Amino acid sequence: MNRSASVGFVVLVVLTLVAGASAPIAVADTGPITSPAAETHPAAMATPPDDGQFAVQEAQDFDNTTFEITVHENGSATWTFRYEQVFADEDNATAAREDFKVFAEEFEANETDLYDQFTVQSRAMVESGQRETGREMEATNFHRSAQIEEEFTAVGVTDNQSTTTGVVEMSFTWEGFAAVDADRLVVGDVFENLPLGPSQAIVIEAGGDLTFHSVEPADGQYAGTSLEEAESVRWNGQREFIDGRPRAVFDRPGNTDTSLIATIDGIGPGLYLLGAFFGLGLAAAAVIWYRRYGPGAGEPAIGESPPDSAQPAPAAADAAGELPEETDSIADEELLTDEDRVVKLIRENGGRMKQVNIVDETGWSKSKVSMLLSDMEDEGTISKLRVGRENIISLEGFEPEATKSPFEE
Numbered sequence: 001m002n003r004s005a006s007v008g009f010v011v012l013v014v015l016t017l018v019a020g021a022s023a024p025i026a027v028a029d030t031g032p033i034t035s036p037a038a039e040t041h042p043a044a045m046a047t048p049p050d051d052g053q054f055a056v057q058e059a060q061d062f063d064n065t066t067f068e069i070t071v072h073e074n075g076s077a078t079w080t081f082r083y084e085q086v087f088a089d090e091d092n093a094t095a096a097r098e099d100f101k102v103f104a105e106e107f108e109a110n111e112t113d114l115y116d117q118f119t120v121q122s123r124a125m126v127e128s129g130q131r132e133t134g135r136e137m138e139a140t141n142f143h144r145s146a147q148i149e150e151e152f153t154a155v156g157v158t159d160n161q162s163t164t165t166g167v168v169e170m171s172f173t174w175e176g177f178a179a180v181d182a183d184r185l186v187v188g189d190v191f192e193n194l195p196l197g198p199s200q201a202i203v204i205e206a207g208g209d210l211t212f213h214s215v216e217p218a219d220g221q222y223a224g225t226s227l228e229e230a231e232s233v234r235w236n237g238q239r240e241f242i243d244g245r246p247r248a249v250f251d252r253p254g255n256t257d258t259s260l261i262a263t264i265d266g267i268g269p270g271l272y273l274l275g276a277f278f279g280l281g282l283a284a285a286a287v288i289w290y291r292r293y294g295p296g297a298g299e300p301a302i303g304e305s306p307p308d309s310a311q312p313a314p315a316a317a318d319a320a321g322e323l324p325e326e327t328d329s330i331a332d333e334e335l336l337t338d339e340d341r342v343v344k345l346i347r348e349n350g351g352r353m354k355q356v357n358i359v360d361e362t363g364w365s366k367s368k369v370s371m372l373l374s375d376m377e378d379e380g381t382i383s384k385l386r387v388g389r390e391n392i393i394s395l396e397g398f399e400p401e402a403t404k405s406p407f408e409e
Contacts (some may be wrong), residue, residue: 062168063199069177070205071187073252077177078207079122085166093164097148100166104146109170115144118170126174129190134366137176144170174235176249179367184209188247189371194236202246207231209253216247244374338372339381343395346382351398355384355391 069078085100087093105114123139130137146168152160178185187204196202204220206212212227222230228251235246336344345361346353352362358371373393376382383399385392392400 006320008304031257058079065197067200067202068201068205069187070207071178071185071210071248071250072207073185075178075180075185076173076175078171078173080169080171081118083168087164087166097164097166100146100148104148104166104168107146115170118142118144119172122172129174130176133179133189133370135176135179137174139172140171140175141173142170143172179365179371183252184213185250185252186247186367187250187366188216188244191241191245191247192243193240194245196235198238200237203232203234204246204248206230206250210250213249213250213251216245217241219305220246242378244371289291339376340377342372343381346393346395352392352394352400355393358393 005321039159062083062085064084066080066082066084068078068082070078070080072078085096087100088096107114119139119142122142126137126139129135146166149165149167151163151165153163177190180191194202204215212222212230212233215227215233217235220233220235222233224230227233233246233248235241341362343356343357349357355369355373358373359366362369362370373382373384373391377384380396383394383396385394385400
């Protein structure tokens, strides 16, 4: 899938900002990392060229870079870009530390070009995400800091070894970052082919009372005995994520879907269908949600109260004993998964549809349709073709030829 502005790569633009003009990093190439030349290198920190009062650190590389994303219950997220430089070389550690102090004072006291560019690029990243997902988004609450941190590690019984690190942090709040459902939050639809260098990591943290429900890729690292108990999940470089990853699904406070899923998993298929027909609409939605990792918005209501047994029932009086035909069709529709509904819809429209028309026909959000179609494309169920600003979705055998209009017979 092609986008006018790759959100995944905009994430790494800040590395260019920290590096300054002397060490630019290409962000336009969306190809996989296949050679050392394509690797993203640690950023270089540069101080403003003034009257010489500030030490110039043009070649001072950061040892580690971490992108921290703290997701909040309202769907917003605090993005923090953290850059660390360890002062480990005894020969010049003191001088490097003093130089960093000068840089930190200047960085915190004044809105430097570095910080100004950070705010501009962050707003551009959010605007790109809004165009792609259709959700209202805004970049707010910008903050910056630079300080020296010291960590002590026990060596032997009585001795401690200290590690001194210079830390630069820039952060902002991304309003509307996560797709929000009544009981769930989904993170990931703004990412596209996100690469991590060998000294970089991305961390997604559950803010407030949120708890992790699932993450992709599943090899993320976390502390604790289970994902549900984890406060954050971390992915280290070097690697490149596929479109829509990393992805995290959170349970919001008071969510009862998990227990409902457990209950349904423990009963047979026949009982589950009975439950769906007799008012367990929430339970059915929970199962669909569990399978799709996406909000259940747009699902039809399942089950209505049966007519009063004391009232005459026209359907029951039918000599053939059959329910009306419409009831069967509604019931069949309710049992379809999201993928099946999309396939059925595309087939009814000649095997090919615009993505925007799928959004209109289903009544689902742009975000949900985008994530669902990405999964279906990965599974080979459908194919996508970008034509101008439109995505054309086709079933197998109905793919348009690239040399003519997708809807030209």
